[in-house]
Amino acid sequence: MKLIIPKITFWRVVAVLIVIAGLYSTYLRLFGGLSASTNLSDDFPWGLWIGFDILVGVGLAAGGFSICAIVHIFNIEKYKPLARPAILTAFLGYLLVIFGLIYDLGKPYNIWHAIIYWNPRSVMFEVAWCVMLYTTVLFLEFIPVVLEKYRYYKILNFMKKIGIPIMIVGIILSTLHQSSLGSLFLIIPQKMSQIWYSPLLPVYFFISAIGAGLSMVIFEAYLSARAFNKGIEAELLSRVGLISVIVLMIGFVIKVIDLIVSGNFTLLLTINNYSLLYYLEVLIGIFIPFGLLIQKTFRENRRWLYASAVMVIAGFLLNRLNVSISSISPETGVSYFPSVNEVSVTLMLIVIGLWSFKLIAKNFPVFTEEMHQEEYEAKLKENTATN
Amino acid sequence: MLKQKAILFDATLCVGCGECYLACKQANDLPETNTDFLKDHLGANTYTVVEQYEDVYTRKLCMHCVDPTCVSVCPVGAFTKTELGPVTYDEDKCLGCRYCMQACPHHIPRYEWSKVNPRVRKCIMCYDKIKNGEQTACAEACPAEATIFGNRDEIIEIAKQRLAENPDSYYQHIYGLEEAGGTNVLALSPVPFDKLGFATNLPKEPLPTYTAKALEKIPGVVAGGGVFLAAMYWLTKRKNKIAEEEKQSNFTKE
Numbered sequence: 001m002k003l004i005i006p007k008i009t010f011w012r013v014v015a016v017l018i019v020i021a022g023l024y025s026t027y028l029r030l031f032g033g034l035s036a037s038t039n040l041s042d043d044f045p046w047g048l049w050i051g052f053d054i055l056v057g058v059g060l061a062a063g064g065f066s067i068c069a070i071v072h073i074f075n076i077e078k079y080k081p082l083a084r085p086a087i088l089t090a091f092l093g094y095l096l097v098i099f100g101l102i103y104d105l106g107k108p109y110n111i112w113h114a115i116i117y118w119n120p121r122s123v124m125f126e127v128a129w130c131v132m133l134y135t136t137v138l139f140l141e142f143i144p145v146v147l148e149k150y151r152y153y154k155i156l157n158f159m160k161k162i163g164i165p166i167m168i169v170g171i172i173l174s175t176l177h178q179s180s181l182g183s184l185f186l187i188i189p190q191k192m193s194q195i196w197y198s199p200l201l202p203v204y205f206f207i208s209a210i211g212a213g214l215s216m217v218i219f220e221a222y223l224s225a226r227a228f229n230k231g232i233e234a235e236l237l238s239r240v241g242l243i244s245v246i247v248l249m250i251g252f253v254i255k256v257i258d259l260i261v262s263g264n265f266t267l268l269l270t271i272n273n274y275s276l277l278y279y280l281e282v283l284i285g286i287f288i289p290f291g292l293l294i295q296k297t298f299r300e301n302r303r304w305l306y307a308s309a310v311m312v313i314a315g316f317l318l319n320r321l322n323v324s325i326s327s328i329s330p331e332t333g334v335s336y337f338p339s340v341n342e343v344s345v346t347l348m349l350i351v352i353g354l355w356s357f358k359l360i361a362k363n364f365p366v367f368t369e370e371m372h373q374e375e376y377e378a379k380l381k382e383n384t385a386t387n
Numbered sequence: 388m389l390k391q392k393a394i395l396f397d398a399t400l401c402v403g404c405g406e407c408y409l410a411c412k413q414a415n416d417l418p419e420t421n422t423d424f425l426k427d428h429l430g431a432n433t434y435t436v437v438e439q440y441e442d443v444y445t446r447k448l449c450m451h452c453v454d455p456t457c458v459s460v461c462p463v464g465a466f467t468k469t470e471l472g473p474v475t476y477d478e479d480k481c482l483g484c485r486y487c488m489q490a491c492p493h494h495i496p497r498y499e500w501s502k503v504n505p506r507v508r509k510c511i512m513c514y515d516k517i518k519n520g521e522q523t524a525c526a527e528a529c530p531a532e533a534t535i536f537g538n539r540d541e542i543i544e545i546a547k548q549r550l551a552e553n554p555d556s557y558y559q560h561i562y563g564l565e566e567a568g569g570t571n572v573l574a575l576s577p578v579p580f581d582k583l584g585f586a587t588n589l590p591k592e593p594l595p596t597y598t599a600k601a602l603e604k605i606p607g608v609v610a611g612g613g614v615f616l617a618a619m620y621w622l623t624k625r626k627n628k629i630a631e632e633e634k635q636s637n638f639t640k641e
Contacts, residue, residue, distance in 0.1 A: 035500035042430070042497050045488035073616050075623035106483020106498065106505040110463075117463035117480050123598050124462035124486045126605065164620060172612045176605060183601040187456060187490045190588045202601050 015351045022348025025341035029103055037341040044325075044336035051324035052346050053100030055181055056317050057093050058131075059205070062213025064090025064138065065174035072167045079236065084145060084366045085224065086217050091138040092356050096349050097131065103345055123183045130177035137170040145364050178209040185323060193274045193327040194264045201323070204251060208285075211248035212316035214240050215289075218309035222302070223354070224361055238299040241308060245290040248312065252286050277322050285315015391472040391571060392517055393539035394526060395546055396446050398576040398583065399556050401533035403437055403444035410528030411435045411448075414513060431499045434510040435525060438584065443576070445583040446534065448525070449474065449495045449510040450563065451571035454593035457487035457496060465507075472539065472571040473512035481507060492567050492589050512571070539571060546573055568593030 006012065029037040040047050067086035071079050102108040114128035140159070147156045182205030189197055198204070218237050259265040268275050289308035298304040325336060338346075361367060405424040411434055412419070421427035427436050435448040455474045458466040465480040466487065487507060488496045499505035513523040517536075521527075526536035535542070546561045562580050563573035567589040574585065581587040 031503065033501050033503045033505060034498075040500065042488065042500075043494075045485040045498065069616070073620045073623070075620070075627050077627070104484075106485065107481060108483070110480070110482035113463040113480055113482050117465075119459075119461055119464040121459045121595060121599070121602070122462045122464075122486070123602065124460060124484055126602065128462050168613060168616045168620070171616055172609055175608060175612060180601075183598055184486070186597045186601055187460060187594050188492075189590070189594075189597060190492065190586065199597075199600070 015355065018344065018347045018351050021340075021344040022351075025344045025348075026103070028341055029345070034106065037339065037345075039336055039339040039342065041334060041336070043334040044328075046324060047336055048321075048325075048338035048342040048346055049100055049104035051321045052317065053104065053349060054097055055320040055324055057097040057100060057349075058177060058181060059209040059212055059316060059320060060216045060313065061090035061093030061097075062174065062178055062209035063215075063217040064093075064141075064213070065171050066210050066213050067217060068141070068167050069171050072164065073171065079240075081233065081367070082217055082221070082236065082240065084142075085220055085361070086213075087138065087141045088145075088357060088360060088366055089216060089220050090213075091135075091142045092353050092360075094131065094135045094138055096353050098135065099352075100345075100349055101131075123180055123186070126176065126180045127184065130173055130180060134170060134173040134177055137166055137173060140166050141170060145366060149364050175206060179203065179206040181205050182323075188328070191328050192323075193267070193329070194262075195259075195267050195274050195278050196323050196327040198255075198258055198262065200254070200258055204255060207247060207251035207254070208316060208319060211244050211251065212285075212312055214244035214247070215309040215312035215316075218244070218305060219313060220357065222306045222309070224358075224367060234300070234302060234305075238293075238305055241293045241299055241305050244312060245286070245293045245308070248286045249290050252282060274327065277318070277326055281315055281318045281322055283315075284311050285319060286312075289315075389470045391470075391539040392512070393472060393537065393542040394448075394451075394512065394523060394572045395535050395537075395542045396572065396574045397533050397535075397546075397549065398443050398445045398574065399553075400531050401437070401444040401446070402531050403439060404530065405437050406528040406530060407446065407525035407534055408433075408435060408437050410524040411510070414516070414524035429495065429497055431497050431506075431508045433497075434508065440578075440583050443578060443583065445574075445576070445585075446525075447495075447584070448572060449512070450493045450566075451510075451512055452492075452567060452593070453569040453571065454567075454595055456490045456492055456567070456594045459595035459598065460486045460490045462486070469514065471514070471517060473514045473517065475511045475514050476507055476509065478506040490594070492586055492594055494586070542573060546575055549575060565591050567591075 025037055034040055038047060038049070063086040067079060067082045070076050071083045101111065105111060114125060114132075119125045140162075144156055144159050147153075147159065179202035182201035182203070185192060185197070185201055186199065218241055221237055256265075259268070268278065289311045292298040292304055292308050298308070403425070408424045408427070411417070415434060417432045417434070420430060420432050424437060425439055427433055429436055429447055435446055438445050438447060451472055451474050452468075455466065455468055458464075458468050458474060461481075462484060463480045463482060465477045467475050467477070469475055483505060485498060485507075488498060495509050497508045499508065513521070513525075517523060522536040523534075526534045529535070535545070537545075543561070543564065550557050550559055550561070556577055558576050558579050560580065561573055561575060562585055563570035566586070568591070574580070576583055576585075579587070
């Protein structure tokens with residue numbers, strides 16, 4: 001066997017350094033507890049690991065169910081090449097969310113307690129069940145890719161039969177999960193800035209997740225194209241980009257109407273940290289990408305499309321951190337900024353996510369379904385003929 | 388039916404001696420955290436504190452809400468609103484998500500941040516003592532009757548009486564009658580409560596009703612979503628099929 005020595009590139013060195021730092025922080029978290037590894041306190045019980053690893057992680061996985069609905073439920077076949085990369089992104093995203101939860105939970109070994117101790121009045125209970133069930137569904141949605149590679153045609157055939165009901169369950173679970181992450185904050189109306197607090201928070205979380213999830217698909221497709229020339233039709237991606245920004249704009253219009261009706265619109269007219277953060281969030285995440293992608297020339301330019309997708313993702317990130325951290329006024333004037341260890345663990349999760357995506361996309365028919373599909377159908381005919 | 392218990396704290400009577408603070412430490416077997424009790428804060432080893440605001444002393448402790456936010460938000464039901472009134476905590480169920488801390492309107496639960504097996508810590512109204520008909524340690528220790536313990540309905544009567552008998556010494560409000568659905572720790576004060584660090588921007592209805600409004604939509608989303616998606620699948624599939632057939636028949640015509 002030939003030993004393959006990977007080429008040393010800038011990003012590979014960065015990735016390795018991040019993982020080393022992340023592992024050291026993991027050691028601190030495991031043996032020193034949360035105070036040794038985080039800047040969390042009684043005033044700020046939730047920080048970066050909830051705001052980013054959980055809220056952003058789940059949100060960016062929303063491309064999975066959105067594309068699934070477009071392709072398999074609304075039967076718009078031309079988006080089919082996007083389905084597998086989107087499902088893989090979602091599946092890895094959810095696995096990383098669970099991985100991140102293990103860092104954040106005080107007693108991670110009790111994570112399974114939600115199965116036996118029920119409290120249906122808790123939004124967190126709903127969140128816990130959505131994570132468990134939807135990760136299972138994503139596994140079922142992704143497993144055909146593996147079955148295809150190893151030619152388990154009988155199971156594959158069976159999976160095909162139960163495919164649609166599984167997709168429907170997946171879309172419903174995603175809808176519940178995305179929105180319930182917003183519902184988590186409904187119970188602290190008096191602690192949050194009214195710029196972000198609204199009874200419609202679950203709706204905003206749902207809409208923005210679809211928008212950002214679709215941009216995530218563009219982002220991943222671009223990276224994959226760079227990494228191993230397994231690209232996706234540019235025209236398809238530019239359409240996804242357009243849908244993404246239109247969805248986000250619809251969300252913004254609802255938000256503005258909501259602010260006017262509730263009388264909180266004036267909060268945006270006074271300049272302070274809250275309103276500036278909000279402006280930054282909508283400018284990067286909605287206005288600039290919308291302004292760009294609404295124009296055909298920018299939309300069909302690969303670089304601008306990619307840049308817009310990155311902006312949407314950045315704006316989305318900012319939104320989730322604003323809702324979960326910045327909007328909450330502390331009791332005692334204590335402020336929170338994530339520790340080096342919180343950041344390094346988060347970066348490590350991102351590296352693991354990108355690296356796993358690349359590895360799987362390289363070795364399994366994620367981008368090249370069509371070819372395998374034909375091969376598979378021919379094989380299937382052969383099988384039935386011999387029987 | 389058991390009668391709900393309650394604590395009444397009267398800031399006009401409190402002399403700031405710190406007996407309640409010490410009694411609480413002792414009753415719960417907690418280590419010393421500060422040599423000057425007036426400078427101490429609630430923490431994993433401190434379930435009640437005495438605070439000084441100009442010439443008024445006040446106490447901080449779990450308010451034991453009537454419809455507690457912590458009980459409603461805990462995914463595994465680690466908090467219980469007992470029949471007697473105290474809100475208790477089961478560390479064996481807890482998974483450490485800290486939603487209780489994030490959600491508590493009175494900013495009470497504290498965490499053992501430095502431990503590898505951390506627990507949420509807060510006053511449980513000496514549940515083991517009051518189950519046996521005793522008072523809480525803090526009420527027992529108070530030499531000035533600033534903290535008293537009794538049945539909630541009687542405690543409310545006493546509070547009303549005090550407001551009526553000495554209208555000039557009190558700010559005319561019983562804290563805990565209506566705040567976020569009411570509490571089992573009630574308070575009286577000579578000054579408005581926000582001056583003593585109490586949460587005064589709370590709605591009248593219990594906070595769990597805010598999340599209940601979202602949670603009760605789940606069955607509708609599941610049922611409606613299921614029907615809608617199945618119908619869309621069937622319709623679009625059929626449309627594609629018809630389009631396909633038309634294409635085919637056009638093709639044969641030509």
